[in-house]
Amino acid sequence: MSFDLAVWFESGRVSAADATRTYMRLCDEDLAGAGVVANEGVDAFHRELTGRFPELSSAADDGPEVEPSPWAAGLDVSAAHVIMPMSWSRADETAPEVVALAGRHGLVCFDPQAQVLHRPPAQRGTDALSLQPCVGLRVEDADPDVIERAVGRLSAENWFLILERSDGHFLQVGHGPNAGVPEGGFAVEHREGSPEHHYRCVLSERGQVAALFADYASGTTTWSVDARWDSLF
16 A cells, blocks of 8 residues: 555635545546646646656666655656655655645645645635644644544544644644543643643543534634633643
8 A cells, every 4th residue: 555645736725525536536547527627837746746756767767876766656647637656654754745845836735545635825724724633744724624534533643633823822632641641531732822821621532622623723712612721821
């Protein structure tokens, strides 16, 4: 198995669900059904990508002194899209660069493993939230469904999640002993500005955590979960 990313052009903002359907059509080689169109940004992205990370045949031709290619197989390329299967061992270092490069060329980058769509800067909201999981890629301008799925993936190995606003205010959660709470428990913190506005609560149910993250993402001024918030100042 490989860790895959796909890049293409969208003229406007689309949802992760729409991107999932587009990706599946691209995997079926149905470009017409996917609705993607040729874009000069795709070609520029591909040139810069392979300049930084040569395809398998090119890397082999350059000799053993060249850094091994991160690709697990050949790239799937057209004038409208690029699908990149990379080795899991190289994903942590390569995937963030791919996402950033796509954004610089005005393209979306879809992560089918997490069903997350990474949008270029021009398509992000001015008050967008960033989502940083313990395991996986940082997501700028995270959709509510992406946030909900990230809470659902919290585990002993993938044990924390941070949702941050552009002004540095944040909501974060830690799961289990790594966060200083019993197995199965959740430590949730939020900070609104200066250190005296930093609070923590401990919850026992994942659904409660999901509700708090949904509240924070919606911008509500009240919590839908009755919890004891203790000051950390």
